[in-house]
Amino acid sequence: MTRAKKTRASHKKSKTGCHTCKIRRVKCDEQKPACQKCLSTSRTCDGYEDSREWVVVAPPSSILVLDGFEDDQGRRYFDFFRSQSSFEFSRFFDSGIWGKLVLQAAYSSPAVRHAVIALASSHKEFKYRSMLTQWEMAHSSKECAYGAQQYGKAVRHLKQLSEKGQQGHAIALICGLLFIPFEVLRGNNIAALYHLEGCVKILNETRSAIGLQGRPPTQASSAASENDVEQELLPIFARLDLEASLYMGLRSPNLYLDYPEISESDYPSPVFLSVLDASNCLNSIMNRMHKFTRSTGDHFRYRSVGDVPIGVVSEQHTLLSQLSKWQCAFDGFLSHYQTPLHHVAQEEKQINLLQIHHDVSTTTLACTLHAEELAYDAFNPMFAQIVSLAKILHNTSSAEPKPHKQQQQEKSPPATFSLETGIILPLYWTAIKCRDGRIRRQAVALLRTCQQEGVWIGEIQAEIAKRVIEIEEGELFDCATPQRVFKTSQDIPEWVRIHSVGMTLDETRREAKIACLQRLNGPDGEWDEREELVFW
Template sequence: MSACSIALTPANPSRRGRSKVKTGCRTCKARKVKCDERFPACHRCVSTGRVCDGYGIWGGGGNSYGERYAKAQSNSPPDSSTLTVPIVPRVSSRPGLSNASERAYFDWFHGQSAGKWPGIFGSGFWDTLVLQASVSEPAILHAVLALSCAHRSSSIAGSTRRSLTSASPDKHEQFCLRQYSSAISGLKPHFMSNSKASIRVALIACIVFTCLEFVRGHYQTGKNHFYNGLRLLGQLRVLSGNAHLTECPSMSKSEQSVDNWLAEQFARLHLQARLFGQKPISSPTATPERFPVQPVSFNSPSHARKCLDQLISKTSALAERHRASRPHTLPSADTLQQQARIQHALAAWLSAYEASATPAVKRDIVSAMGYKILHSYYLVAHVTASTCLRLDGEMAFDCFTDDFRTIMRNSFQLGEIVFNDGPGTKWEHNPAVPPIVADMGWITPLYFVALKCRVREVRMEAVRFLEHGDCKEGIWDAALAASVAREVMAVEEEGLGRADSVGCGKAEMDEEEAKMPPERNRIHDVEIVLPEGPEGELGIVCKRRVGEGQVETIERYRDAISRKWSGRKV
């Protein structure tokens, strides 16, 4: 049972004692005086010259680093990632680091990993909340140490590609497991409470545990943590009386920031899983049906990404609903209207993107990389929205070869940006920091091209790009995605006389090989069965049309040792 699956139950009410100060900053609690709970630092502490120790993971505090908080607020752009919780104190002042190994791993996460780990778009959850929570919550501190160890050791010892003959964990894995266990033990007091604060701590831990397992290659365990976190998120909604975890008059600004960051991170992980061929589950943020009005321009890549994420989610939901009903019949008028609204919103997003991207990319590498990635994701959503209701099946994708080529061009240009402008920035290649991030990047669009583009030249470019990437983005693993894409190609080209030429370049293909496979060969609805650990079995479950309104299900599995695929038709 994962830590986050333990039911939250009310604390034992029978034990009675002296009255305690239950709210306020930590300094006032320790002094057992009433706190005015001003943010970021209470007036009672500041007016008497004391240092306000803040409000736990909800931030706050002054005089020691209050000035940095004010500076961060004044310099931050009006963006969704603007911090309302102060910057965390210096690492040297952190409590709870009991030995040199813990200090070394925390220093590495704080100094080396944390800059790249959130991804190109940043994240209030990773940039602020996790580090802030590790100050006051031992469970989160141990979870961060476990994640830092797994992340760092993936480059030191190649733990994510560890030899299958390794019978016992090495010293890095042992440290990781000890911290993991300590984190779970540290959560037990929170599982005895039904308070919003305890649920928030558990949710932070769930996300860290999920990413930890993805880094280790234990995808099924990571998914279990994530699904349990979604259930806890539902409990938080009920307790907060806030169905969408948005602004609520009864909540403080710091609480709203924390809840928004939690909801955003779960929504991002949820979207990653859907795009990576995982079975859809209920939305973690209960997004309303209404379409948000697209702005004329975006003030940052993060702003553009937030708007696009909502449209990608709606596009995926439309495609999934249609597949689950009667995919080979004419869609209803309501379904067609929903498609038209999505396409209209995507067109509005593209207009705002074009007004924002060109001037922004000249300013800094983050804008250049962010907008380039977003354009590829827009094309994925555009192609999906345009094809998901068509009756000609996979043949519908043949009309979008130019879009597939644009995704490939964006990917190559992204590499050029990193190569030319990365040196001297945190995006410069550093062998000490593994190419692993928690957020989306270039893998998803390339995988989409590898599955849906049947122009072999373009398709093979996407597969090779994935194979040479050797990186991870959340649940996405470039090596696994490349292996699945190659097998999909092999299944579609079976019987066409070119199954043995999957690895050939363009120059080696004759005119017959360059032809695209017919509809009867093409597969769709590719669901990936992710392995549980480096020694686990990778699988795919997909479908193929065999007649008018008839489909066959195909299952394929890759042996963990031989790396060879085999399977059967169901």
């Protein structure tokens, strides 16, 4: 007979007993503050422990973290400007403008912040345009629309500052500086010129009010700070003013500059303490020189045949003397100047670029009153130096490492745009004014590999120069080769030489309408205009 197995009655376990009863594995009566089960056995009741985890649920905060940006897209474009655009725009000078002054203003001014985002949008679309697929091109149009919206917001914020005096002036100048490349990158050069003229007007009015040599000591510190910003922006606007005059033909520089050490013709050579000091001095001379060539020199070169008044010749000689004094001062500066190790590469580029611009200015001014193109033949050695220095600059820029963040990005194209006037204009000038076949072909070859510099596009200028060479030499263009014997200056007669080249661009169709002026019947003959289409 088998014994029935006893089963333990089931019961619900309590989880709220005291700690002592839990250890003893006995049922706790859960009386408080101490259970009777512990007290009746002379034990210490260790009390009750609530092991439940409490989670506090709070409503979401209505306070947002504000950094000035409206959306992530704006943040991405701002980061693109900071990591890429600011480096490319300051290829030679102005790194402190794009990488510091503009960025600082963007954090404190909504107008500048929106302008930065708008410019970054245009620059990114321009930079990656050649790599886009058809679907990406459609998406790119939305990005352009976003940039246009940011541009409009920047303009609206500027209008709110229009009645704030000097403080509004500084912000307006920074926004104007951002609007200029925004329009250039979109092919709206006339709109870019409109912004430049507005900025030049502000600078002229401000400098006239405070005096060219300083500000009254009674001015408020905030106004003084704004004037410091305007002084810091003056060199870049001086270069843009010159670039506009060279590109627009009959336009004269409108920005008033004055470098006191060269204002008098009999003043001794200036002394430069830095590369920037030499640059500012040369900008002042070039500003005065191009005003002379536009207002006076072009009249006697293209419209009036005969003797040039002695006063005009004297003004030309004064300007040539100032260029000569600048060269002496620059040579003296370079003979003892020690470039800081961390600035060696950048300042070497600046030095070479200043020498190029000095040589272009010298050839332009020396021949501006000559009715014959033969006058340029005397400057073939200077043209050769321009090409040589431009080649060094081009090779140096091509070998430069990309910014660290750009290196990490996939499919990142090389630098494609710089706002500064670099080597395109000097090379184009050399190609159409130097009649040495080998030198001018070397200039064209370099032009074809140049990135865009402001309104100047190397590929376009190369094709125009190529056609000019073909017309003057009377044969098809051929690149320089060791075996080829090229025509020299003596082989190009005066009557076939082209005096000036006007151009109207259609970037959509990739064509340029050029108008070449010649005097087929000699210096006393009538002008013959030859119009052609050039494609690139």
